[in-house]
Amino acid sequence: MKTNFDIQVKELLDKAYEFINSYRNENYLKENTKISIPKDYKKAFFGLVDKVAASLMEDNDNFYGYFLFQMTREIRFDISGPTAVNFQGANYTINFNPIIFLNLNLRQMESSIKHEILHILSMHLIRTKQLKGRYSRLAVNMAMDLVVNQYLKYLPPYATTLEWVNVNYGLKLEPYASFEYYVETLQTAIDLLEHDKDAPHDNDSIADTIETEYSAEKTHDIWEDTSDIDQKTLQDFTEKVIALSEKGELPTYIKNMISSLKNSKEELPWNLYLNRLMGSVESTIKKTITRRNRRQPDRLELRGQLRNHKANIIVALDISGSISDEEFKQAMKEVLAIVKNYNHEITVIECDDQIRRIYPVKSIHDLKERMNTRGSTLFTPVFEYANHHQVNLLVYFTDGKGEDKLKVVPRGYHILWIISGRGDKLSLIEPYGVVKKLSSIEVKDNILDYTDVDRGGFSMQNHENMI
Structure with missing residues (x-):
């Protein structure tokens, strides 16, 4: 038997499909036009998010609930995951894609919100900028998601997990290992694949405006919209949000995350640095004839690349x-x-x-x-x-x-x-x-x-x- 929550989710999802389909018909030939979201829909949608937040306030999850209350909220159909965070102005913003988010059950919705907050605690918004250009988007995104998803239950079926990566990339990644270990190992595995994960895909003229399916490669693209802010300032702000979210006993892994965040500001001796x-x-690159060039796969005279570690x-x-x-x-x-x-x-x-x-x-x-x-x-x-x-x-x-x-x-x-x-x-x-x-x-x-x-x-x- 469906609950009131389930009924509300179904109604919001149907309405979301209605006006994005209408938008598609009206704007098919236009590029990068922004969807206008009705105020009554926003009110109803964020009313549902409030119910998820209330559920997070229970037991040891109340840290996430208090953290969420301090974040601004937006609806964006151009993100390729149920949720995504960025830092704009002077606050963290959590963005929701209703088409993807409303296809989750309550526990998965909670995990999706927790997932974004764990990215914040891990300072991934800063870390991803430091790695830009050195590893592929896919390797960086999957490595970061591996770091946080190991602490979450009730993940969506498409979530990047240790088991999924090990099976699909033929790896034996260790649990709770370093981000650097994950990204380097994943990048090597991606480089060894015969097909080109980074190749551009054919999209229609409004693909940048509406995303209806999860994409591991694009799920953190919104981080590019983060305000230009130095690491220390962002860490100081994050600590203030954390201080207002610490109510009662915290799970051990969150305590350790917070401790790591605070300790990272201290000056390290040169040898530990x-x-x-x-x-x-980044390991060096060597040329190989065993795979095609990543950027120009149709040019057979160009050699591909492998990392030699x-x-x-x-x-x-x-x-x-x-x-x-x-x-x-x-x-x-x-x-x-x-x-x-x-x-x-x-x-x-x-x-x-x-x-x-x-x-x-x-x-x-x-x-x-x-x-x-x-x-x-x-x-x-x-x-x-x-x-x-x-x-x-x-x-x-x-x-x-x-x-x-x-x-x-x-x-x-x-x-x-x-x-x-x-x-x-x-x-x-x-x-x-x-x-x-x-x-x-x-x-x-x-x-x-x-x-x-x-x-x-x-x-x-x-x-x-x-x-």
Whole structure:
């Protein structure tokens, strides 16, 4: 027997189909026209959402209910999921696509709202911008959804789950692992597929206005509409919303998410920062004849691409600076301990006003005595070299004194500046990377490895490394 809730859902869904069909008939030849949603429909729809929110107020779910009450709400038919969030003006907005949302039952509706709030707690709106261009939309979206969906029950049948990904991509992904682990593994699996997941699809003239089915690749496209805001400001705002939502006892995994969010604002020592950075280093690409080119699949003479999972790392040493041989050797021990669990190649470059020596390093025993040449300091030569050698990560040890502007723009790799203990600050106005201070840190055999964090009690510390 149908409940009043079920009847209300059916009526709202029928009305939604009525006026989007009418809109389609009237605007078929127009592009990017916006659907005008009647006020009475909005009132009825958000009345139903209030009922879902009231259900979320029960038991341990009340955190989600209080969080939802602080969000603005919008109806958008151009999102390819039941719900989607973005940050506009000075508030989080949760958007609903009635055609997809109203096809869920009450518990699935609750999970869809929880899903969006967990994305917020995980700072995914910021993280996705940091990864743009380095991985495909599909890999990033699925990896982020894997992170949050493992904490939810009553998911829609099309939800991205660990079991679904493992079956459909032939993988054996571990539960509650890092986001970096998921996105890299998924991207490799996607690259190995014969068909092109990123190929454009034929759409009608109003496809950008109305979405009626879920799409894993496009489900977070609305995040592009998020206001241009720095990470610290968004984290501060999120903490305020969290503080107003904490009523009573919280589930352990939410406590850990909140703790991870707050701790991510604290300044990390350079070695722990490097450890986190390694998880997001993009592996190099190699050409292959075993698959077609992703962008131009019809051109058989073009080779496709595969990831070979080898990180090309440059460690540059400013030999004109005040960093001592002892400091550098100790720091290199830290670097080698951090990267040992990754497939990598390390090249050391000694440079003052020009590159003096380049050599590979596999262990601390490969380090050579520093050259006695002492010129002035120029950073540009190292970046000119890196721009032509498919580098993934450049770690630059220096006292910070050099040019105020690079003569070349770094292309496609992470940069970590490490200022020696006797240095002050980096002379560059635009460092193109993160600047850390080299301090006296005790070297330990077991550097903290974020892939080995205890996952007891659904710990979020492991898979959400917020940089």
